[in-house]
Amino acid sequence: MVVAAGAAVAVRAGFLPLGASCRDDAVRLDVAAAPSVTPALKDAADHVRDRDITSDGHCMDIRVAAREPYEVADEIRRDSAKATYDVWVPDSQVWVQRAGIGGNQARVSPAGNVASSPIGVGMLESAARELGWPRKTYTWSRLAGVPAREDAPRLGAADPARSASGLLALTRLGASARASGAEDADTRAAATAKALASRTSDSDSGLLDTLARDSSGAERGSPRRNEALILSEQASFTHNASADEEHELDLFYPKDGSPALDYPYTLIRENDLSTDESRAALRFMAFFGERAGLRILAEHGLRTRDGARPSAELVTAAGGRTPQPYAREPDEAPSDKDVQEALGMWTITVQSARLITVVDASDSMRRLVPGRGESRMDVTKAALLQALAGFTDDDEIGLWEFAARLDGARDHRELVPTGRLGDRKGDGTQRDRLTKAFGALRPVPGGATGLYDTTLAAYEKAHEGYAPGRFNTLVLLTDGVNQDPGSISRSGLISRLRALADPEKPFPIIAIAVGPDADEREADQIARATGGSGHEVDDPAQIHSVILKAIVQAGARQ
Known part of the structure; x- marks a missing residue:
């Protein structure tokens, strides 16, 4: 009786076969998997079907298709409702992270890992x-x-x-x-x-x-x-x-x-799955912790998820x-930040970049950053120098500064014309000139934030110099809202930017709102008019990471 009772419990839990009769109401699961793990998953699905392994008394009809993880991540990020699979097994957690970068809220539920x-x-x-x-x-x-x-x-x-x-x-x-x-x-x-x-x-x-x-x-x-x-x-x-x-x-x-x-096992739109589907999905994942599942993983050169010492035969x-x-x-x-920085560096390295940096030099940039004992401008300069080190000699970078009535009636001034970092002129290179110019940035006493006119002027000039084959962008850094009453209006600026934006010559603005006085919503509206993105940072030290993250986002849309 004890043996019979134990067997009944095992059957209900789905650990013993029930025979062909269970196939009449089999639970179907569609699985999208990275190509490297697809053969193992297919063998596992065949084993589950051939042995009539069940979930809550139901057979499982598991169909596995190979999909490149980057394609699935982009697809989910755009609209997870269009996904035609119930389970996604990419080869790394980085794709699950990417599925949630920007766009609609991704509906991905990590359930564990199947291998490593x-x-x-x-x-x-x-x-x-x-x-x-x-x-x-x-x-x-x-x-x-x-x-x-x-x-x-x-x-x-x-x-x-x-x-x-x-x-x-x-x-x-x-x-x-x-x-x-x-x-x-x-x-x-x-x-x-x-x-x-x-x-x-x-x-x-x-x-x-x-x-x-x-x-x-x-x-x-x-x-x-x-x-x-x-x-x-x-x-x-x-x-x-x-x-x-x-x-x-x-x-x-x-x-x-x-x-x-690390082959994460994720459920797609978990709330839309039936109870039987959800439990079958988890039952299939559990299979890879059993003897038969572990054997299949080893046969395909995969280590188990439990961190056990790898077999000498596999190695x-x-x-x-x-x-x-x-x-x-x-x-x-790696952290999300590490991944974004690596991807951002790769984007600008592979394509080479043409980037114009426009820095707020208004009086408010002299305010101290809480907990740092340095001004917003000092920390911004350090972040820009850090970002500069990540660019190669083939990249083109220029520098503007702005504050209301900075240069006569104009709110802006070009400090270093855009040029290739490795080009020499006089005693130094473009990189040397930018390093010196970054270090010399100073807030203008009493200067107000002339944001709108500067943004339009910088974008018009940057757009005229569009460089095919490069990642073209304008990085706008401001710690406040527009304070020039005689400038173009916000709606007028956005209208002009939309008119200038050309899908055939993508030139996104990366707008970074620095500190509590800046308006992230406004920065985002301005940037999105060009296909770019707006970001808010409490500490200017975050600027380097934000630039790289924005480059990844902009690159994904091009």
């Missing part, structure tokens, strides 16, 4: 041996060639805007460069991103196609072929499973820590060997 896979650098055997693999270990920045070395293997990566492996590695590369303690760490990180940008692929699968086909002959010397790739352990495992010995990858696990793909098949630190716990997932 650390990210490393896979190399052809000849390149790996030259670098001392497996006994010699490297930091991320050294593996990526920072500082650059002539003997560094050509390193390829998937586009960080489309690949979690590429994005997480880019984030870690920046952290590694900063951890080196070098004063020019941010510039070095940007230089690394620039070098990677010339060797990126649209997808993780496309990246593997860039490997030199002859690891010891002429193809290894081909500039179009990569000798090393940033990729996940699972991707290296899958590649090695079908590659001959000459083309297998050896895998470096950087000693300063590897980020990991060896992926190209790992001791003493590479493959058993080290993966790094914690």
Whole structure:
């Protein structure tokens, strides 16, 4: 009786098969999954169907389709109501974060994680041996060639805007460069991103196609072929499973820590799911903690979600060997701020930027920032200098300042004409001139905020100088509302900006309202007239991060 009662409970909980009869009222679930985890999920769905594993007595009809996570994230961000799937399993939490950036409130409910896979650098055997693999270990920045070395293997990566492996590695590369303690760490990180940008692929699968086909002959010397790739352990495992010995990858696990793909399991529009659908979705996720589910994950080169030490068989098949630190716990997932900064740096690095910075120099900028003992202007200057370090010599940047009647009857003055940062003129470069000009910014005693006329004049001039192939934007920083009664009206300004905006030549304004006196709603209205966005910061030190976040948002809309 005890055994029978236990079996009945197990059946109701969905842990034992009931036979073909349960299929008459099977619960259907549609799952969109990252391509790297789709084969494992399909095998799991087949196992669940073939064994008649149930949820609350109902069979589960689970249909899995491969979808690129960046596409799904953008789709959900625009309108989650149009989603045709019940469950989404991207390869990283970063896509769940991205699904909630701007736009409509995303209706995504994280329920857990199904697997994990650390990210490393896979190399052809000849390149790996030259670098001392497996006994010699490297930091991320050294593996990526920072500082650059002539003997560094050509390193390829998937586009960080489309690949979690590429994005997480880019984030870690920046952290590694900063951890080196070098004063020019941010510039070095940007230089690394620039070098990677010339060797990126649209997808993780496309990246593997860039490997030199002859690891010891002429193809290894081909500039179009990569000798090393940033990729996940699972991707290296899958590649090695079908590659001959000459083309297998050896895998470096950087000693300063590897980020990991974490395969979050999320429910889409959970409130719209029936009770049976919701419970079936959770039952399917629970399967990956059972023996059969764990076996399927291992067969596809995926580590389990419980953080257990990886099996030697999996690591060896992926190209790992001791003493590479493959058993080290993966790094914690990067923060939203870290991801936004990495993506923003990538956007301006890949496209190169043409950016005009317009800074409020009104008297209110001399007010102290609470808790810092510095004025708004001092902290703003420091944030601008920090942002400047993230741009490359190919980027074009100019500087304006504004306050009512600053230059005769005009509210604005161009301090540094827009130019390429690496261009030299006289004793210094454009970067040197901007650094000096940022440092010399001072609030104008008694100066009011001449916001509207300045915005229109700066946008008109910036728009005239539109540079095709670059990320064009105007960054407007103000700590107050318009105080020039003789200027154009707000409605007049917005009307003129809309008339100037050209979808064929996107030139968004990034408007940043600094401090409690600024009007974020007004800043957003002005920016959105050009396809840009408005933001509010309590502390000017946040300006750098906000600029990069806004660049990501604007880039996603173009």
